[in-house]
Amino acid sequence: MQKFKIDRMESGRGFLRDWVKGPVTHLLLVLACFFTGYFPLYGQVQRPPFLDERFTPWADSVLATMSQEEKIAQLIMIPAYSNKDQAHVDSISNLVKKYGVGGIIFFQGGPVRQAHMINRFQAESKIPLMISLDGEWGLRMRLDSTVRYPYQMALGGIGDEQLLYAMGAEVARQARRSGIHVNFAPVVDVNNNPGNPVIGFRSFGEEKENVARKSLAYMKGMQDQGILASAKHFPGHGDTDVDSHYGLPVLHFSKRRLEEIELYPFRELMDQGLGSIMVAHMQIPVLDDTPNLASTLSKPIVTGLLKEEMGFEGLIFTDALNMQGVAKYYPPGVVDAKALLAGNDMMLNTMNVPATIREVKKLLEQGEISKEEIDQRVLKVLKAKAWLGLDNFRPVETNHLIADLNSPEAEFLSRKLTESSLTLLRNSEAILPIKGFQNVKMASLSLGTSRTTDFQKGLERYAPMPHFTFPKEGNLGDVEQLRRQLADYSLILIGLHGLGIREGTNQYGISPEMVVLIRALMEEHAVVVSVFGNVYSLGKIPGLENAEGLIAAYQETPLTQDLASQLIFGGIGARGTLPVAINSHFGLGDGIKLSGGFRLAYTQPEALGINTEQLQGIDSLMHLAIREKAIPGAQVLIAKEGKVFYHKAFGHHTYDSLQQVRIDDLYDLASITKISTSLAAFMHLKGLGKFDENQTLGTYLPAARGTNKEDLRYRDILTHQARLRAWIPFWMSTVRKNGSFKWFTMKADSSRRFPIRVADDLYIHRNYHRKIYKEILASPLNEKPGYVYSDLSFILAPRVIEAITGEKFYDYLKQNLYEPLGAGTLTFNPYQAYPLDRIVPTEVDTAFRKQLLHGTVHDEGAAMLGGVSGHAGLFGTSNDLAKLMHLYLYDGNYAKQQLIAPGVVSAYSKCVFCEEGNYRGMGFDRPNRPGDPSGNAAASAPASSFGHSGFTGTYTWIDPENELVYVFLSNRVYPSRENRNIYRLNVRTSVLEQVYQALKK
Structure with a gap:
């Protein structure tokens, strides 16, 4: 994996930043340091990558062919969905052909459907379209059938920024493969308001330096791979109590406070060549006290602060102009024109293209904005398009698109990020990893659901135990019944599920009955609690600090639950730390380190340097054996160095194909x-x-x-x-x-x-x-x-x-x-x-x-x-037999x-x-x-x-030399x-030979 380098001055050198961007020479900079007594470590401040002169000729040539209406349209980005009907697709097509809009932001849908739409619209557009998407935690934020990466709050607790760089690079690869050019990420808001209804889990945390480091790594990863990053939501949406989708937040901060906290991550990214910024819909009286005027529409904020004072030269996008933070005060067209007048380069989610063009032309006629200003912004957009390769556009190849987007390497990166984020907050008397099964009687309990969870299925791999659930609507009678059922168990492994990711009137979905049950169980048993949801929910359960074990897992996905179960039993360790302070018991930076490798881990071949594709021969052999009726079905488990990297079930119990083989079925050995x-x-x-x-x-x-x-x-x-x-x-x-x-x-x-x-x-x-x-x-x-x-x-x-x-x-x-x-x-x-x-x-x-x-x-x-x-x-x-074989291996x-x-x-x-x-x-x-x-x-x-x-x-x-265990049932x-036939095909040993061949590669 490529190492990324952060060339930046250390904190405290703000007065030097503008000098470096201006004509002042290095000599003057050194003299300034000498007279002030301040000698920072510094590197050259980078400009946005598309401002390189290499991209000017194409941009100039295209600009020269455009009418005034086409220039205005080039600054418009319209919304589209790939999960809507043909009428929607045709309506977008009409806007592209008739007005020549500059770009499209895609929302919910699927990658193949979206690719077909992109190819159609690009073919219909005179100037290649800039395609964008909100992919804060990867394309999965908007597109099905793609890899999901952890929320930024989870990533904020990871110590290794190199992993975030790798994520940025991989998200960029997937974006380019999908025909996307701009990812509206990272969120660089410093979330210092736990009650924030719109940012919260989308932020890297409340510490500005950590937010800056994580954002920079993510940004660098994307832009190094040719995707334009977009830091949002300028000038900082982290300390608000109003969701700008529904209203206009007001920030009653001083300019000094904004400079010291909210603007800090933006400056850091700007110094390293940030390509674009998204401006938020917030009212900030200290910067512009015009009543009901969002920062998006404020010239003192967009032009005065962002462009002139901070010197940002990249693309400036508005936040979506159909959000109520602006839309409730100005109609479509008018709001877009005001955004352009404020200094934004691209108007996002324009809801009425002809009205917008008319309103901007009015500004030109009235002399409120000049043709030269329009030309400068269009030229900037065109240079960005050239940098993105749109000067040589090629249609999206839809063959194998889903497979390409879901590569084993991409999935393994998600696993590494998720594993690194898990945060162990309590481990009283080193209860984790759980030791001595023969001395403990344990049960699992999933709160907030009535079904057996992936968390419980993960626990079952390590030890047999009964599984209980408590639904969201559970009452006090259910609480008492559970207490009776669990009375004989010394250890209860609790998973907290179904939590809302945003704060609400229902305490993130934690009912009073759940609180009563958790507190009662903590008094009567040893308890390990895994919280699968917004980390702020930790503060909604009084006494949670008294749990013997406590894991913050940040979100509820099958992978997160899988890894939390492995952490409990020592398959993996814990390395994450809290990126926010919850209360007096759970503070910023809290997190207990724990080593893994105590018991079997369950992972992917990539964890052992094996490419998943190199093991496709195993699947082929198994399908051949079933097709040749050597076996009706089978389980195959392969582990190396105590890590199960291949565990699959094939076929059926019998040839009637009525009962599929599962990996937890029992075979006659x-x-x-x-x-x-x-x-x-x-x-x-x-x-x-x-x-x-x-x-x-x-x-x-x-x-x-x-x-x-x-x-x-x-x-x-x-x-x-x-x-x-x-x-x-x-x-x-x-x-x-x-x-x-x-x-x-x-x-x-x-x-x-x-x-x-x-x-x-x-x-x-x-x-x-x-x-x-x-x-x-x-x-x-x-x-x-x-x-x-x-x-x-x-x-x-x-x-x-x-x-x-x-x-x-x-x-x-x-x-x-x-x-x-x-x-x-x-x-x-x-x-x-x-x-x-x-x-x-x-x-x-x-x-x-x-x-x-x-x-x-x-x-x-x-x-x-x-x-x-x-x-x-x-x-x-196969799983339990593998445990015994590992006892022999070691x-x-x-x-x-x-x-x-x-x-x-x-x-x-x-x-x-x-x-x-x-x-x-x-x-x-x-x-x-x-x-x-x-x-x-x-x-x-x-x-x-x-x-x-x-x-x-x-x-x-068992192979001690290569530390391998193989089970075939x-x-x-x-x-x-x-x-x-199994002997004729020599299936069992041939499967293991595939592993040896993969290891040689």
Whole structure:
């Protein structure tokens, strides 16, 4: 990103500014500094860029061809909308063709519709039109289908002005791509009146220096990329209590006050080549005491102050002339003529073009304005058009326009700006990021809405919790009901939603009942409050300073809510500061710094130096796999350095396309269960000194003693070279020749003797698991030593772990690993806790269970064990599985909790018997043919990487060298396990290879 340089004198050198603009030499300037004792740092004051002599020839040549009416029309900018009907479009066209207006300001609409209008009007115009738009927070302020950047108040709290420069440059890129030449931004008003009804959140804040720095960065970014910036609203609209859209504000300030505060940012930007200024509709008696005369129409203000005293040479636009600050006192045409007479160059939102031309001609006839003055202003407009490239106009290309405007880089910049703006105002006893999930019972509450919010969905990624809402119309009875529902929770995560962005009679939309509820919860629980709205609303909740955690998020967008949820759990940090003072508790510059990287972050590929477009191959592979019916759908998650940069769902649960896959759906993990349950427990116990891979099965499992399995060493068991058989088809011994189940094995209904659910309407005898374990222990060993992948030891693993710990298998995993990780969906028998529409079905089992397996485990053996086993049976989301894989990536540490002792995962993931041709780690798969695209790992995956795959179409891989975690979940066995297209297409490893290729670029 290009660095921008601010060449400016430091504050206090106002008397020198005019000298630099005049004929005084540098020598005189130095002498002045010597005699005054003042030696400022200074740089050359810059003029507006279009005043360069290069643009004069074209401007002169065009001016020479124009009639007087055309010259007047060139100073008119009319309003247009791209969301109105054809009659509106034709009416604008008529004004362009008949009168030759100088420009158009576009309001609400869409970029493609607007581009078509621009192309038509430009083709119809004798002189290219100057197209403008209000894009204070990007084109999205007016146009749908474009990137939205944060409000300026949010940007005011960012410490890095380089980000604002980048925003200006990107907004300029989008504007030029859309056919726009002037952006009426930045707002440089110093908002020192919290009750301001028209500026407020649109300002960078109340500190003039901060406003100037942020405005300058934004301006420079735009103008360096060829878009004319326009500082507004001169001479400063920040301390008003009247909205000039509806009335005329009166500023009873002294000239000194205006000089010291309101005019300060304007001067700073002027010194750096500001291209244009918009004059506001305000009455300022100290400058012009004419009754009911807005500054826009005041010659002492526009000509006297702005042009002569301050020396501004750029374009001067009026604010919209249909606003009531001027329109209630003068009719269309008259108001425009008075604005021109005051010294403005372009009249914005002219509502009656012929009347305006007539009124200006009257001024010429009456000698109130000269033809030379008109010519000078038209020449200035034409020079600006030349600088904007309108001397060589090209139509807007509408192909790919939406995609070009919404580039991944543009969206990532919005993410960076939003993240940098989040302001942490309270963090009592370092409650954030939230630590130790196993020690806290939490719930979320969204106020001001009756729907689950994006904020709550973001929180759910980190830990399972119930979500509550309280609507705007909630009453005291609802308050009491919520208090009862939340009574058992120690921590409440509150989001404040639906706030008005402007002050109003309803306290920004905060009802008295909301205040009562928040205060009650703060007294009864630990509370973290995230305020998604105007930061001034913080002052409307008495006692808010007593919240354990408080985040000012400035506005309510899906991105802001997403990032606030990440901040709470430590995915990202906090860097913002308050750009305004709220009250005695929340002051200017307040903001607690907090580091990120505590838990997973969720971001874009650009955060890791990867271009999103370089990952399009993944989408193509997934669509191919679905099209070829290798899989009905899937989830893909990829993370690097603890940042999830790719997380998508594809396709449907089944080929009937009735239920789309969502990223929070649960899949049957199949053999990934081995490394997610059995191995996880073994490694945890290893760290506690309770398990040693050099010991034998008989050491830990009494039932194995006296069998041929007693002396099997766990180092061999975990590397699948202990001579165990691959598997045993336990289910076949339950079926008669006619296909019915033997009477002592399965029943269609549950009972005391048959309580264990195998599938829908199928229950197994309560003691049948003993037969399975006995059969494993009695099974013969393979005659020849060597590698044979076996399920049998992992089926026994729960009994081993229960024998060591004295705890139930899943309870041990949940307490020691899953709960601390926040991996709540990692569970057996998900039908017990989740609706079926969140669980992806697997196979239509025609042999054993004779039904679609939905919510119960696919593996027959695990099903006969009640769905709980160490070799198969675990379900979960890609997100929660990724948490466990990150625990492995970071050698047993996650969220600053050493859940598995250091060195254990590292040792278990290493190749133990490579020299003997066994490529596996202890429990983990490793690349069997590194570099081979047909191997079990991506061709570019290093030999040190490890993971596991699952029969149902699942796969996960960990690459410590590149700090990568990859999760692929699918149900390739639907409708039948005979479908082997996933292997033919080699989808799972090919997806990861796309990431490696992107990293190389």
